[in-house]
Amino acid sequence: SPRVVVIGAGIVGCSLADELTARGWTDVTVLDRGPLFAAGGSSSHAPGLVFQTNPSKMLAEFARYTVAKLGGLELDGEPVFRPVGGLEVATTPERWADLARRHGLATSWGIGARLVDPGECARLHPLLDPAAVLGGLHVPSDGLAHAVPAGEAQARRAIDRGARFLARHRVTGVAQEHGRVSGVHTDSGFVPADVVVCAAGFWGPDVGALAGLTVPLQPLAHQYATTAPVPALAGATREISAPILRHQDADLYYREHGDRIGIGSYGHRPMPVTAAETEAHENSCLPFTPDDFADAWKQSLALLPGLAGTEVSAGINGVFSFTPDGMPLLGEHRDLPGFWVAEAVWVTHSAGVARVLAEWLVEGQPRTDVHECDLHRFTDVQLSPEYVAGRGAQQFVEVYDVVHPLDPPAVLRPLRTSPFHPRQQELGAVFTEAGGWERPLWFEANAPLAEGLDLPERDPWAARWWSPTVAAEALATRRHAALYDITPLTRIEVTGPGALGLLQRLTTNDVAKPAGRVTYTLLLDAAGGIRSDLTVARLGEQRFQVGANGPLDLDWFRQHAPDDGSVELRDTTAGTCGLGLWGPRARDVLQPLTTSDVSHEAFGYFRARELSVGGVPVTALRVSYVGELGWELYTDAAAGLRLWDQLRDAGQRHGLVAGGRRAFDSLRLEKGYRAWGVDMSTEHDPVEAGLSFAVRPGKGDFVGRAALERRPHDRRLACLVLDDPATTVLGREPVRVGGTPVGHVTSAGFGATVGRSIAYAWLPASVAGPGTAVTVDWFGEPVAATVAAEPLVDPSGARMRC
Template structure:
């Protein structure tokens, strides 16, 4: 074994395909002082038994982008390193057995086209022509990707490791990290033990947790939360089948199955809906190990497979394999800088798609480490999306029963997880349930998404078409637009910023001007050095030395972490107070009338204009009201301390009965906000979207002397916009938009929708998306004809740069 250095710029823990990819890509960027430590042998965790499917089509735009990169990388890796990767572009077919699944895969195919992925929709007879062994009974459609492939997982990892070694990295086997040395928010070194019992330590600038199934344990050692849990994953390999030649990879998700021809044998794998969690703490001696067979568990999959692929009935089973894979609570992997520490990075929890993701994930993480900033939006995989409670062992065990199967489940819009629910509840939870609330879950929070009528079952009936709540949401939007509605916003993050430097700190970290009177509310963004949007928040000045920063529920931790990392020498204290207050939004033309019925305070424009907050009496209690809106109507967000929240709800609800107050949910909010052209963080605005191109220049005050991103804003003003965020409305009221649908300008794909929802007031599906516009005026952008690709069908769309609903914002200020 080569000498173990005493210092490294980075120590990578874990020698599976992910760890090898991170080492490979860091050395490609010129990092030579790279040490990878593997406790046993390279690939000995899960990489060695992976099926080796290398697909480009993923559930989201970012994952598709990264999977496409992986496929391109593996195509050239053998020539670079001399290690045979077994990579072959055999193509892939995903076959649908229902109309709903066909719509799903056709929508995914449309999204893939927007990213330059070669994909085509094919008929059942075309499937048969390319896969003669398949019984096409019940097949409703399919998609074919010619450049998808398969490879030898272990050798792909070994090729990446060799590429890293060739550029100076040390890749060391049988060296187990036993302890991390910590100083405040940094790991200063790691201690290790070799297989021969030798002990030592390495000081380091960075640590990367690529420990796979061990990622949770290694995370605890490093002081970071990495929520994942291992599950049993089954496949069989047949005996050699006479005459079997190279075939595309085949997926039949409606039967939970995938098929791969390999060296004249057939591999059948499964992602069954009721998975078997294995263990959270993996045994220390685990290496190239299998788990006990459980044929009873696999038998239903095999029965359907024999019908779908009749030749399996004649083929003997050579191998029945059961090996563990790690799964995360939301089926997206963990990538990025851990929120709890400033030099710990994570690339783990790849949910059985590690081979196809490893190339892109390693590239993205290496670039992030090199630049100190995300190379592009990675929100759906960023480790900071995970909430602290999600590292809970019981929670992970329960949720992992579902997440393995979700890989091949129907990915319906608004689909909610069924397991590990009810962990975080707002103070109004039971009140809302009593009135017919149908709950969704976000970041662990139970949130009312819509309200069922008395004759309806209060549950989702999923579809890609109009779902069972469509009419309910239409009624909720109508109440907000014409009368008054109330909904629960308690899950939104609330972070207090306090101290003598509070104003100066916020003026450094945010693009707005926060030196405002007490009670003033500032809508604002936190920008990065490129002018991209890291957070979209409201900041309310509570006193001379205290502010409240309100964030989206899903990004509370990320937004707090961003502020902490830029706190430097400012004398401020940051406190998460999310759970301390319940929040009810009262919105609509009659919102003022309702508040006047429950409070003696003055809600007039003179006393409480738009963008201001005030303390009030409410019923027999106290509250603080913020006059802002995310639905484009007159309204207030009412902040109630947790002890008075129930009283506040009951008071408002009782007073509203005479005026037709309607309880509303999050789906209403999304419909109303998109009609008004309000941006949704994580979709319409991300770290790679420039604040001016997002149309939010009004919220940035460049006359301040210094704030993060100021130079990038001034540069963009000088050089001009390269793209604009445009609002679209389909002229046909029938099709639905969700997001990622391609945008066609004068017949050519120019982008994709960043968000979509049905505009119940505007009577059509509304989408938002960026359109390239370099050197063009706004009028030129709007002069083109636009279409949106909805599952392969082009639908004409109206385009606007101003909000289609109340463009002058008159309604919010009445």
């Protein structure tokens, strides 16, 4: 097996050694600059609370695996995990509602949970004042991981299979040969390796730098204190018996240490730790700053009055990692094959992360979808020190906040703007941000269009980041025409004599069509799962423009491109811009601005042409993600403003409006167009996702083809229509048939044309047929819905083909 060096013997490094050796990769050397196994990293200080519930299905699955794995492990006869349960309490109505929502998330991801009243909270946690809480969320399988023994227990299993653990080996350099990693230099000599994994915790950026890699995480200190003995716990014989406890309204959590209580706080000011400071510190503990803890103590006395008889007796400002989006960082260095990272991982997710990374290394790809934590999910502008520090600190501040799924990040904005930004501001755009880009949700200038619309009232949660204007923009698109800024969508130029061959090999549809044709197609992974969906426009014999889902698609192309120089790959997103001009009047808007004939006969559906529009050279694609007649128009960013102005002026008399993301999303749901990463991922195949039409098995071999034939296709992405037009859901809620959870919602929205709320959901194939009655949990209440035949609007596609 390959020679693997893991840098770091914290919980992640130990768990990875176990997972690799269990899969037969037994030549594993784990190096740590500290002693074993309390090596001085974050794992050495973590109190080890494992709360599994999370909005992210991926993180919830990582946590479930950690619980399952550690729950069966012992070190010298002592369990390394205590399944004492987890209790999250609410002291405000907003939190209580959020706990009902989290109960739904737990149900969606298969974690048993229940909402309990104040009396039950106090019964579960005797120190708690029932009068201080409105209720709680109890997850019986949550618990406490003893991070150091859990690491050591896994390390011993790895050692039994042949792994080596070397203490006091500080990695000082990363060696490479023939463009691959070849080993690491340490202060005790060179260690050769075919694969190096950086699991160095918050020192990750320093170790990454040795390999020329930016590891985008910000180390921040977090206060953890323990009390003196608590009189009410006197005589405690067990280290912990009450559930681990979260009081998120005060940014606090608790666990027992025998007759003492440990208190963790996220309520203090962010305390970023610079690279220079981390270098200076051999371990991850900075001195405790009691002033920062004063409020935490006050709040703790209010929740747990029994603490009045004691005091804080010790504390640390313990350091660990925060990434810009709160997710771990996993994957291989783009420019140095063989160098991998497993960074910004909580104890909670450690075993799950180690498992998928081991699968990725040994089998070539993880078995579950990990795009949310891919090392390369960020674009270059998101890798600046300011972005990483600013967003990392924001993650710290918000860690226990009630965060709405559509809440945009607040810091370092605007960062990337399209050339249309000034015009969007003039129209009163309400912006969100994604991938560093400012994106209008809707335009206040369109508010008068919503007057007189008979729209159901949304409840306060669903009404956030929504406005009746959204429905008005959607209706204007179906009735007249609208302009959508599609600049942030990733565009990749694929050119050269090998371009067609590469695209044919990677995609499911047949893209070997004459120049001027556009093809909707999928990228599959080797297991037949959907890696991405693309529109491929053939602009010349050897020139393709690919509309993709993000930087990971370019990586995939690069990994598979021949190294003979026959294919050139370029991400053109930053230097170009795009507008979607869609609606029944789109042609009336466009034709007067160009001397080219844009009639259906001259410029048909799924065709591409180079046009001059009002003097601006554009690449026009006759495609529509909203299901209407129209074009995607791309040009140089520098010429974008003129393009916008020309189209806006020409559109005035045709009722053209600017449309935002939310209208766009509701229109695509009405048309049944899937959003990759939300509705589908590598965990699903084209048959299950309803995309078989994009697969042409007859065209010859392509990545994933053989595996696709062997898959059971036992789930379906189904279209649900909520029975009562006044109800809404947002995504990730559990779906039940006959009261039993069977699936979860992916994306949802109000369909203005159909006047109903739409939700796409993963269901077992057996119940996914039209007509099935289901319920969706919405803050604990069942919302009735029915599986519908899709798409809901224009099933024949006539509106686009005219």
